[in-house]
Amino acid sequence: MTTxxxxxxxxxxxxxxxxxxxxxxxxTSSAASAPGGGALPAALAPEQLRWxxxxxxxxFAHTGEMxxxxxxxxxxxxVDAFRFGxxxxxxxxxxxxxxxxxxxxxxMVKRLLGNGANGAATPDxxxxxxxxxxPEEPIxxxxxxxxxxxxxxxxxxxxxxxxxxxxxxxxxQEYIASKNEIIxxxxxxxxxxxxxxxxxxxxxxxxxxxMQMGQIQRPDIVPIVDGEPVHLLKLEEMAxxxxxxxxxxxxxxxxxxxxxxxxxxIFLDVRExxxxxxxxxxxxxxxxxxxxxxxxxxPLLEGYADPKVQKHIEAVLGDxxxxxxxxxxxxxxxxxxxxxxxxxxxxxxxxxxxxNLLVDNAELEGPPVIVESFPNYRNLFGSIERVxxxxxxxxxxxxxxxAGSFVKANGGYLVLNLMDxxxxxxxxxxxxxxxKTSEIEIQTFDPYYFITATGIKPESISMEVKVVVMATPxxxxxxxxxxxxxxxxxxxWADFDSSMPLDEACVTEVAKLMKTFxxxxxxxxxxxxxxxxxxxxxxRMTGRREKLTTSFxxxxxIMEEADYIARESGADMVxxxxxxxxxxxxxxxxxxxxxxxxxxIDRGSVFIDTDGEVVGQVNGLAVYAMGDHMFGKPxxxxxxxxxxxxxxxxxxxxxxxxxxxxxxxxxxxxxxxRRAFAQDKPLTLAASIAFEQSYGGVDGDSASSTELYAxxxxxxxxxxxxxxxxxxxxxxxxxVQPIGGVNEKIxxxxxxxxxxxxxxxxxxxxxxxNVNDLMLKPEVLDSVRAGTFRIWAVRTVDEGIELLTGxxxxxxxxxxxxxxDTVYGKVDAxxxxxxxxxxxxxxxxxxxxxxxxxxxRAKPSKEPIKDPEDKKK
Numbered sequence: 001m002t003t004x005x006x007x008x009x010x011x012x013x014x015x016x017x018x019x020x021x022x023x024x025x026x027x028t029s030s031a032a033s034a035p036g037g038g039a040l041p042a043a044l045a046p047e048q049l050r051w052x053x054x055x056x057x058x059x060f061a062h063t064g065e066m067x068x069x070x071x072x073x074x075x076x077x078x079v080d081a082f083r084f085g086x087x088x089x090x091x092x093x094x095x096x097x098x099x100x101x102x103x104x105x106x107x108m109v110k111r112l113l114g115n116g117a118n119g120a121a122t123p124d125x126x127x128x129x130x131x132x133x134x135p136e137e138p139i140x141x142x143x144x145x146x147x148x149x150x151x152x153x154x155x156x157x158x159x160x161x162x163x164x165x166x167x168x169x170x171x172x173q174e175y176i177a178s179k180n181e182i183i184x185x186x187x188x189x190x191x192x193x194x195x196x197x198x199x200x201x202x203x204x205x206x207x208x209x210x211m212q213m214g215q216i217q218r219p220d221i222v223p224i225v226d227g228e229p230v231h232l233l234k235l236e237e238m239a240x241x242x243x244x245x246x247x248x249x250x251x252x253x254x255x256x257x258x259x260x261x262x263x264x265x266i267f268l269d270v271r272e273x274x275x276x277x278x279x280x281x282x283x284x285x286x287x288x289x290x291x292x293x294x295x296x297x298x299p300l301l302e303g304y305a306d307p308k309v310q311k312h313i314e315a316v317l318g319d320x321x322x323x324x325x326x327x328x329x330x331x332x333x334x335x336x337x338x339x340x341x342x343x344x345x346x347x348x349x350x351x352x353x354x355x356n357l358l359v360d361n362a363e364l365e366g367p368p369v370i371v372e373s374f375p376n377y378r379n380l381f382g383s384i385e386r387v388x389x390x391x392x393x394x395x396x397x398x399x400x401x402x403a404g405s406f407v408k409a410n411g412g413y414l415v416l417n418l419m420d421x422x423x424x425x426x427x428x429x430x431x432x433x434x435x436k437t438s439e440i441e442i443q444t445f446d447p448y449y450f451i452t453a454t455g456i457k458p459e460s461i462s463m464e465v466k467v468v469v470m471a472t473p474x475x476x477x478x479x480x481x482x483x484x485x486x487x488x489x490x491x492x493w494a495d496f497d498s499s500m501p502l503d504e505a506c507v508t509e510v511a512k513l514m515k516t517f518x519x520x521x522x523x524x525x526x527x528x529x530x531x532x533x534x535x536x537x538x539x540r541m542t543g544r545r546e547k548l549t550t551s552f553x554x555x556x557x558i559m560e561e562a563d564y565i566a567r568e569s570g571a572d573m574v575x576x577x578x579x580x581x582x583x584x585x586x587x588x589x590x591x592x593x594x595x596x597x598x599x600x601i602d603r604g605s606v607f608i609d610t611d612g613e614v615v616g617q618v619n620g621l622a623v624y625a626m627g628d629h630m631f632g633k634p635x636x637x638x639x640x641x642x643x644x645x646x647x648x649x650x651x652x653x654x655x656x657x658x659x660x661x662x663x664x665x666x667x668x669x670x671x672x673x674r675r676a677f678a679q680d681k682p683l684t685l686a687a688s689i690a691f692e693q694s695y696g697g698v699d700g701d702s703a704s705s706t707e708l709y710a711x712x713x714x715x716x717x718x719x720x721x722x723x724x725x726x727x728x729x730x731x732x733x734x735x736v737q738p739i740g741g742v743n744e745k746i747x748x749x750x751x752x753x754x755x756x757x758x759x760x761x762x763x764x765x766x767x768x769x770n771v772n773d774l775m776l777k778p779e780v781l782d783s784v785r786a787g788t789f790r791i792w793a794v795r796t797v798d799e800g801i802e803l804l805t806g807x808x809x810x811x812x813x814x815x816x817x818x819x820x821d822t823v824y825g826k827v828d829a830x831x832x833x834x835x836x837x838x839x840x841x842x843x844x845x846x847x848x849x850x851x852x853x854x855x856x857r858a859k860p861s862k863e864p865i866k867d868p869e870d871k872k873k
Contacts, residue, residue: 041799043763043790049776051502051545053535055528055576058511062573064525069512072108074500074550082112085492086466092491094435094467098476099496102551102628105470106371106415108496113369113413113468120367123411126359127151128398128458129312130352132319138356138398140459141309146362151309152355154300159353161296162320163346166289166327179281189273197266204255208263219267221259223252232256286321293317316353351399358403359410367412372405375416376424377445380404380431384444384456401442401458406434409465418471418479431467435489438463499547506548507535517556523563529576534558537583540743540775558582590629597624597633602755606693608634609722610756616640616714618804619725620691620706621745621764630741632748634725636692637703639710643834643841644686648673648711661701668701669708671732672797676824677831680816684835687711702739705730708797709804716826718805723762724792725749726800728770734797738769743776750780750789758783763790765800 060066072079078099085095099105125148127141143151201208206221207229222229225244232253238244294301300313320327326349361368372380382404386394406414422428426445434440441460469490471479476493480486500506511531518525526534534555541549549555559574561582566574600606608619620637623630648670666689674683689707691698705728713720727745728736746764753762771793783789794800798809801823810822818825 041768041792041794041803043792044771044774044784046781046784048771049774049781049784049791050778051536051539051775053507053532055532058528058531059508060511060528062525062527063511063515063518063531066512066515068516068519069509071509072111073509073513073552074506074548075108075496078494078496079108079112081492081494082109085494086112088492091438092435092489094469094490095492095494096476096486096490097468097470097494097496098473099470100498100551101472102554103496103498104551104553105496107553109415109468109470110369110371113415121411122361122364122366123368123464124359125149125357125361126403126407126410126461128356128358128401130354130398132315132352135352135397136456138401138456138458139308139312140461141306141312143304143306143309145364147304148357149360149362151304152357154303155353155355158297158300159350162293162327163330163350165292165296167330179284183277185277197262200262201259204259205252206255206259219263221256221263223256285324289321289324289327290317293320319352352397354399356399356401358401359408361411368409369413369415370405370409371415373417373420375405375421375427377426377430378404380406380416380421380424380427381434381440381445382407382442384442384458396456398456398458401456403442406431406463406465407440407442407461410461410463411465413466413468415468415470418469418475421469422479432485432489434463435467436485496550498550499542499544500550502539502546502548510535510538510548513552514555514559517559521556521560521563523559524566524572524574526559526562526574526579527576530562530574530579533576533579534562536775537579543740543743543773543775545772545775558586561585587629590626591631593624593626594629594631594633598751598755601633601752607636608752609636610753610762611759612722613719614722615717615719616710617722618706618710618713618720619722619749620703621725621727621749623741623744630744632741632745634749634752635694637689637706637710638692639687639689639707639714641685641687641711641714641830641834643684643837645684645838646686647683648687648689664701666704666707668704668730668732669711672708672730672734673711675732676734677828681832681835683831684838685715685831687714701729702727703729705736705797705800709801712797712801712823712827713805715830716823717830718807718823718826720804721761721806723753723759724765724804725763726765726804728765728767728794728800730797736767736769736794736796736800738767738773742766742770742773746774746791747777747780750783753789754779754783758788760788762788763792765792765794765803768793768795 078097082095082097085093097105097109122145125143125145127143127148128138129141131137131139141148141151198208201221206223209220209222209229211220222231223235224230225235232249235244235249235252239246239249294317297313297317301310304310304313330346330349377383382402384396385400385402386396387400389395421431430445439460439462442458467490473495514526514531514534517523535548537558538549538551538555539545539547541551541554558579562574562578565581565585566578569578571578597606601608609617610619616639618637619634621632622635623632648666670683677683689711691703706726708730709720709726712718725745727739727742729739730736746766749762749764753759774791780789784791792803794803801807801809805823808819808822810818810824812818812824818828820826820829
């Protein structure tokens with residue numbers, strides 16, 4: 001049979017025993033004298049077991065009579081640190097916010113940023129535009145907040161005008177007349193070139209013809225024979241056959257060569273003339289376009305005085321003038337790739353002149369506050385998108401640049417969760433680099449970047465953003481230890497507490513906060529009894545009666561659940577009964593494992609005695625943690641002792657089920673025994689201590705006093721009452737030290753005793769230092785009031801062993817010995833007996849020839865005896 005494995009390590013175990021009523025001290029009087037003559041501690045009174053708030057002392061009947069809370073409660077240190085970080089503008093003064101889970105760090109950060117950012121300047125808008133000289137390096141333009149949107153709109157208006165007016169410009173009569181004039185001048189010069197040439201060619205017996213050479217026509221000459229033009233190649237064939245005189249052919253060839261040289265020279269002149277005509281035509285086109293375009297761009301040139309913006313507008317006009325062919329045919333029918341005529345897309349022609357408005361702060365009033373809930377690389381630092389062109393290649397340009405929340409928060413605040421950020425590839429390193437250099441270059445974190453045919457490198461952006469990172473204290477300290485850059489770029493640490501001092505002012509302020517929750521969530525009003533019940537639960541959550549939890553989100557959830565219960569029951573107002581039912585409902589929903597463990601105890605599968613007396617056996621108290629639900633259950637701890645040199649054997653450690661803190665507690669037991677009983681003799685014994693039926697691991701030192709009681713009982717032979725459970729750690733001086741989870745441990749053992757039957761001889765031993773931590777459930781208080789269950793607070797092991805056994809612990813006398821009828825006297829006598837027995841056993845071995853002689857030390861074995869406490873697994 002196995003017990004359920006705990007979700008977290010066991011934090012405590014303590015032993016107790018139940019005895020007959022004759023041995024149990026009453027709740028009002030001491031049972032015996034403590035060492036030194038003092039009285040043993042009496043059982044705690046019911047009023048010592050729980051802090052309660054009388055609803056009659058509250059200055060209101062229900063939350064509707066209270067004002068709403070506007071301040072952040074219980075976090076003065078963290079709030080001051082955060083505001084200091086907001087006010088510091090030096091490099092590296094980013095803020096690291098830590099605090100326990102569930103205290104509402106994010107809501108507090110939003111509230112502080114919302115209040116502290118008011119009145120600050122709104123950061124600039126950011127735009128990316130095309131770099132016409134180097135398209136791979138887009139240019140960044142900055143504008144005052146709202147001007148970026150206006151600039152983009154003005155540029156779009158300019159492009160729309162260009163789209164409408166420029167094609168018409170090249171269809172105007174003025175433009176056509178200018179072009180015709182240039183062409184006519186070209187034609188006149190061409191005709192003059194060929195006029196004299198035609199006469200000379202004709203007189204030489206040749207004629208001018210145009211020869212088609214691919215896409216080009218070149219002038220050529222052929223001789224005239226019998227009144228018909230005949231190519232020289234044909235005449236050569238005729239001469240070879242004797243049909244044409246060879247002498248005449250050679251004469252024609254000489255004439256052809258002379259005339260052809262003149263024709264080629266003239267053709268070159270004509271080509272130069274054509275080039276000149278084209279240059280003049282393009283110059284006319286450019287002059288006409290620039291004259292018109294500058295008028296169209298006048299609002300842009302006059303509306304934006306920034307030299308960088310002016311330079312970009314001039315670059316736009318210049319690039320348009322260099323690429324007028326596309327502008328001329330916008331909207332006209334052009335021949336497509338399949339020979340079909342389609343309209344020329346104006347968007348494609350004007351695309352390089354668009355504006356990519358990267359960050360638009362037109363709607364902001366003050367610095368941006370961005371909470372990035374999904375801080376992957378794309379969302380945080382932006383990306384450069386890709387599109388597939390007609391050829392199937394991936395391409396990109398400046399219009400595909402997208403900003404992430406880090407860039408959008410420039411000039412303001414960026415809030416993110418550390419765990420989310422460090423889990424994403426590339427995020428933490430890029431964030432550190434950007435904060436150290438105060439600039440960011442937008443790139444895509446993409447393992448498949450190599451499939452992009454074109455890549456761009458945008459101009460880097462200067463950053464003035466304050467980053468707020470939230471984490472648990474454990475994660476913060478771990479990151480600070482392993483990453484030295486943390487202390488350089490996060491110089492402000494705002495640590496929020498999980499509790500606040502409990503006083504009258506605190507009660508009033510928290511009641512106001514409840515009023516705020518009621519108004520925000522439109523809940524029913526909470527009467528004074530409900531407020532008191534909720535505050536008592538808030539105190540219990542801290543584990544300290546002088547503190548109140550700051551996990552207000554948890555209290556808000558309980559309020560909503562209590563409101564639901566009140567609505568289902570038809571109540572007009574939430575009362576203490578509804579709050580109690582909500583708290584119990586949360587425990588019930590999370591209590592399946594707790595019930596399973598209790599069932600095994602009830603049916604006897606897990607051995608737990610709540611009555612009788614047993615030597616070397618005690619009930620320890622363990623705490624199980626299942627998420628945010630904790631509960632305590634007893635666990636039997638046993639100790640056996642015998643002759644030997646092994647010392648105290650921790651069975652849990654030998655079986656690799658013991659944690660480091662538990663191992664430390666066991667070593668402390670050895671120190672206590674040496675201090676108390678080994679001053680006049682060697683401590684020679686073999687003792688084994690075990691958590692019976694424990695299969696899931698043990699950790700924590702709160703079982704050390706329990707284990708010590710079991711060990712003392714085994715050595716002395718004095719039985720321990722099984723109706724009393726024990727918790728508390730012990731030091732080498734025998735002082736019982738405080739532990740955690742004291743309420744859950746007491747309640748767990750009380751539930752076991754209740755199901756087995758409360759006899760009035762049952763209870764729990766706790767450290768006296770834990771009395772101020774007690775916030776027990778009302779059913780435990782009812783049992784204490786009825787005298788069927790008791791709780792004792794002890795300061796030393798001496799007090800604890802007397803309460804558990806009913807036998808005085810004993811005080812060492814002037815002769816160095818303990819009284820023989822005390823627990824310590826019996827322990828001391830037993831340890832002396834074990835030491836002498838071990839020596840006598842060695843002497844008997846010598847008499848049998850196994851040693852060097854009678855009275856001498858026994859021959860050591862080949863296998864040396866090792867102290868098990870030195871074994872490190």
